[in-house]
Amino acid sequence: MATRAGGAPPALSALTRQRQKSAWLFLAPMVIVLALVAGWPLFRTIALSLTDANLADLDARSFVGLENYAFLIEDPDWWRAVRNTAVFTLASVSIETALGLAIALALNAHFRGRGLLRAAVLIPWAIPTVVSAQMWRWMFNDVYGVINEVMLTVGLISEPWAWLADPALSMTAVVAVDVWKTTPFMALLILAGLQMLPQDCYENAKIDGVHPVVVFFRVTLPLLRPAILVAVIFRTLDALRIFDLIYVMQGNKQDTMSMSIYARQQLVDFQDVGYGSAAATMLFMIIALFTAVYLTLGGIGREEKA
Amino acid sequence: MSRAQRRLLGQVVFYAFLAILVVYTVFPFYWAIVTSLKSGSELFEAGFWPLAPAWNNYVIVFEEQPFGRQILNSVIVAVSVVLLSLSLAVLAAYALGRIAFRGRRLLLFTILGVSMFPQIAVLSGMFELVRTLGLYNNLLSLVISYMIFTLPFTVWVLTTFMRELPKELEEAAIVDGATPFVVVTQVFLPLMGPALVTTGLLAFIAAWNEFLFALTFTLSSEQRTVPVAIGLISGASAYELPWANIMAASVIVTLPLIALVLVFQRRIVSGLTAGAVKG
Numbered sequence: 001m002a003t004r005a006g007g008a009p010p011a012l013s014a015l016t017r018q019r020q021k022s023a024w025l026f027l028a029p030m031v032i033v034l035a036l037v038a039g040w041p042l043f044r045t046i047a048l049s050l051t052d053a054n055l056a057d058l059d060a061r062s063f064v065g066l067e068n069y070a071f072l073i074e075d076p077d078w079w080r081a082v083r084n085t086a087v088f089t090l091a092s093v094s095i096e097t098a099l100g101l102a103i104a105l106a107l108n109a110h111f112r113g114r115g116l117l118r119a120a121v122l123i124p125w126a127i128p129t130v131v132s133a134q135m136w137r138w139m140f141n142d143v144y145g146v147i148n149e150v151m152l153t154v155g156l157i158s159e160p161w162a163w164l165a166d167p168a169l170s171m172t173a174v175v176a177v178d179v180w181k182t183t184p185f186m187a188l189l190i191l192a193g194l195q196m197l198p199q200d201c202y203e204n205a206k207i208d209g210v211h212p213v214v215v216f217f218r219v220t221l222p223l224l225r226p227a228i229l230v231a232v233i234f235r236t237l238d239a240l241r242i243f244d245l246i247y248v249m250q251g252n253k254q255d256t257m258s259m260s261i262y263a264r265q266q267l268v269d270f271q272d273v274g275y276g277s278a279a280a281t282m283l284f285m286i287i288a289l290f291t292a293v294y295l296t297l298g299g300i301g302r303e304e305k306a
Numbered sequence: 307m308s309r310a311q312r313r314l315l316g317q318v319v320f321y322a323f324l325a326i327l328v329v330y331t332v333f334p335f336y337w338a339i340v341t342s343l344k345s346g347s348e349l350f351e352a353g354f355w356p357l358a359p360a361w362n363n364y365v366i367v368f369e370e371q372p373f374g375r376q377i378l379n380s381v382i383v384a385v386s387v388v389l390l391s392l393s394l395a396v397l398a399a400y401a402l403g404r405i406a407f408r409g410r411r412l413l414l415f416t417i418l419g420v421s422m423f424p425q426i427a428v429l430s431g432m433f434e435l436v437r438t439l440g441l442y443n444n445l446l447s448l449v450i451s452y453m454i455f456t457l458p459f460t461v462w463v464l465t466t467f468m469r470e471l472p473k474e475l476e477e478a479a480i481v482d483g484a485t486p487f488v489v490v491t492q493v494f495l496p497l498m499g500p501a502l503v504t505t506g507l508l509a510f511i512a513a514w515n516e517f518l519f520a521l522t523f524t525l526s527s528e529q530r531t532v533p534v535a536i537g538l539i540s541g542a543s544a545y546e547l548p549w550a551n552i553m554a555a556s557v558i559v560t561l562p563l564i565a566l567v568l569v570f571q572r573r574i575v576s577g578l579t580a581g582a583v584k585g
Contacts, residue, residue, distance in 0.1 A: 015480070020408075022486040023401035027413070030398035030461060037453045038420045041431030048430050058434055106324060119568050120328045122575075123335060126567035128515040130533040131556040135338045138549050146337055149352040180334070185578065192579035241424035244517035248537045260426040260518075267430055268522060277430045284427035291422045295415060 042284070049277035056271055068278035078279065080254060081262035087171060088246075088258060089239040092178040097232055099179065100186030101224075107187065108194045125184040133248035136177040140164050167255040174246055174256050181245070182238070186231050193227025194220075233294045240287055259283045335560065342553035349550055363554040371535060372528055373555060380532040380559075383445055384513040387452045388506045395460035395505070396498070400490045402461070403468030404476065414465070421458035425518050428454060436523050447523040448531065452516060456509040463508075463577060467501040468494070504577035507570055511563065532559045 049068055053061035072078050107118055124132065139146050140163040148160040163173045197220070205215045243260040250256045252265050263283060267276030307315070341349065345360035367373050402410060432451050441447040471494060479493045517533045524530050530538075536559070539552050567574060 019405050019486060023405040023407045026397040026401040026486070026490075030394045030457065031413075033394060033453055034417070034420060034457060036435075037432070037450060037457075038423060038428060041428035041435055041454075042423070044431030044434055045427055045429070048434070053430075055433075058437070102323075103327065106320070106327070109320070111320075111324075117324060117328065119571060120331050122567055122571060123564060124331050126511075126564045127335060127560050128533055128536075128563065130515070130517055130537045131338075131560050132334070134536060134552050134556055135334050138341060138553065139334060139337060141549075144350045144352075144549075146352055180330070184331070188575050188578060192575070237422050241426065243426065244533075244537070248517075260424060263426045264429065264518070264522075273430050273433075280424075280426045280429060283424050287422060287424050287427075288419075291419055295418070 045277045045284075046281050048273055049275075049281045051274045053273040053277075054271055055268065055273050058273065061274070064274065068275045069282075071275065072278050072282065077254065077257075078262060081257045081259045084171070084256060085240060085242070085258045085260075088175060088178070088242060088256075089236060091171075091175045092182070092239055093232060093235045095175070095179050096183045096186045096235060097228065099183050100190050100231070101228070103183065103187035104190035104194055107191050121184045121187060123184075124181050127181070129181065129244045130248050132177060132181050133245050136173070136180070137164065137249050140173050164250065170250060170253070170255050174249060177249065178239070178242070178245055182235060186235060189231040189234075190224065190227055193224050196227075197223050229297075233290075237287060237290055237294075240290065241283065259286075335564075338553045338556055338560075342550055342557050344550055360550070363550045364558070366548075367551050367555045367558070370551070371539075373535065373558075375528055376530050376532050376535045377559065379445055379529065380514055383448045383452070383531060384510050386449045387456050387513040388509045390449065391453060391456040391460045391509055392502060392506055394457060395464050396495065396502075397490060398461050399464035399468045400486070400494065403465040404471075405486075414462075417458045417461055421455065421462065423454060425454070429518070429522060432519070433522060442523060443525045443529050445524075445529060448516070448520055451519045451523065452513050455516075456512055459512070460505045460509055463505045464498070464501060467498065471497060500573065503570070504573040507566065507574060508577050511567075514559075514563065 048061075050063060050065060051061040052064050052067075103121060107114065107121070127135075142148060142160050142162040142165065145160075145163070147163070148157070151157045152160065161169060163169050201219050201223070202215065205219060210218075241260055242258050243264070246256050246258050247261055247264075252261060252269070257265075259279065260283065263276050263279035265276075266272050266279055270276070340354065340356055342363055343356035343359040343361070344353070345358075345362065348357065348360075401407070402414060428451075432454075436442050436447040436451070439447075439450075441450070475493055475497075476489055479489050484493070515533055516531075517537060520531045520534045521537070524534065527535070532555075536552065536555050539548065539555065
């Protein structure tokens with residue numbers, strides 16, 4: 001570009017200027033809409049978190065400074081929600097990664113019916129989250145659920161487990177559903193990474209007679225790391241804001257309450273908009289921190305420069 | 307163990323894994339279908355096949371609540387969201403993908419950042435906005451608020467697609483005196499069919515499934531969308547939930563989605579990976 005611009009300066013720079021002007025014209029509608037639906041509401045949420053606003057009458061509010069945040073960090077229920085979210089995120093994302101990797105490797109192999117299998121794997125992804133939550137809630141039902149039924153028949157358990165009511169089991173149940181629902185996404189991202197790997201490494205390893213397991217850990221896994229990392233970050237950010245799956249399965253139960261559910265309960269059920277907004281702002285800041293780390297670690301910046 | 311035996315064992319383990327995988331991914335939805343066809347006491351027995359299919363459950367779903375209306379609501383919202391975000395995104399993607407201008411990088415970063423927003427972080431601000439605009443309990447509130455997650459995504463994927471279109475086409479059009487708007491609408495748009503279908507489909511699915519905004523910004527059952535309707539079907543207690551009806555409703559709204567996903571399988575996979583891997 002630079003050399004050509006030197007060749008015919010006036011005409012091209014006029015064209016470039018015209019193009020740049022139209023660039024902003026084209027961007028304007030999108031930028032305005034994003035500012036309206038993302039920027040402004042976010043700003044208002046943060047502003048409201050510094051007030052004692054009530055849902056019944058949002059206008060009758062007074063500035064209270066950081067009081068809501070002071071209450072928040074003293075509330076054991078908030079910290080329980082933070083811990084639940086952390087446990088949920090850690091457990092679901094790590095199981096999804098391991099399982100997703102296994103499925104991706106299987107789908108990458110050549111066998112008959114591969115297309116059919118790929119279609120089957122996509123089904124959980126295609127099912128709406130609310131529907132998945134209801135389906136599994138029914139399967140986990142302690143009296144009539146098919147999961148207890150099968151486990152009793154096989155002899156894994158001697159009496160029905162109260163999957164959704166027992167505090168020791170309910171988080172496991174919720175994680176299990178999330179794993180079922182989102183592992184396909186993980187597997188597809190890793191599979192896309194697998195299919196982009198250079199084939200010659202494998203041929204060399206094969207000629208040298210290296211054991212497949214060694215090849216996997218020495219060649220595949222290191223080469224696959226960027227693809228896995230991106231998938232893990234996407235899933236982590238998604239898991240940190242989890243709401244619908246847990247809410248439909250468990251409602252506002254404390255044992256599985258996530259940060260999003262806590263904030264919504266304060267906001268809507270208790271009508272405490274100021275306090276709920278403070279909780280929502282805290283969650284936003286946690287996710288913003290993760291996103292910032294991702295943007296610095298990720299390859300986007302480098303790709304853009306090129 | 308000989309080499310041939312080990313090979314055979316490997317094959318057996320591999321196919322066993324595949325079989326378990328298929329059961330794992332498909333069984334829950336199969337079970338939902340089976341449950342939706344059971345009635346009375348059959349519901350509480352673990353029969354893996356409905357003995358006398360009770361199609362009546364599907365009728366009851368439409369009788370006990372305005373389910374037809376709710377499906378229509380979901381369709382209206384999702385289609386409007388798709389059309390609106392695609393038309394905004396095509397223009398933006400052309401600017402972001404093909405024109406070098408100051409601040410492009412920052413803008414791309416901001417858009418990516420917005421796609422990471424937790425919905426709850428804008429909930430109270432959005433609620434205030436919806437109420438100020440007088441759109442509470444109105445489907446328009448959902449069309450507007452859903453832009454927060456469909457717009458960044460469509461812009462991002464269409465931008466990566468725009469970048470890959472041949473430069474020669476654009477240059478030829480410019481030499482012929484085409485304005486940038488003509489380049490987008492007359493030259494590039496016809497080439498973007500596949501990309502528009504993919505991103506549109508993914509945006510449709512996201513809007514079709516959304517729960518939190520729909521739960522908060524609509525009140526009456528006539529204005530509810532399908533996910534809220536299904537999420538809120540309730541009985542007197544957890545033990546009296548009308549499971550057969552819930553499953554019937556679930557099957558109705560899920561079958562078209564599964565059909566869509568299976569038909570557009572390859573495109574969806576490429577769209578998902580374009581949004582993430584290249585992102």
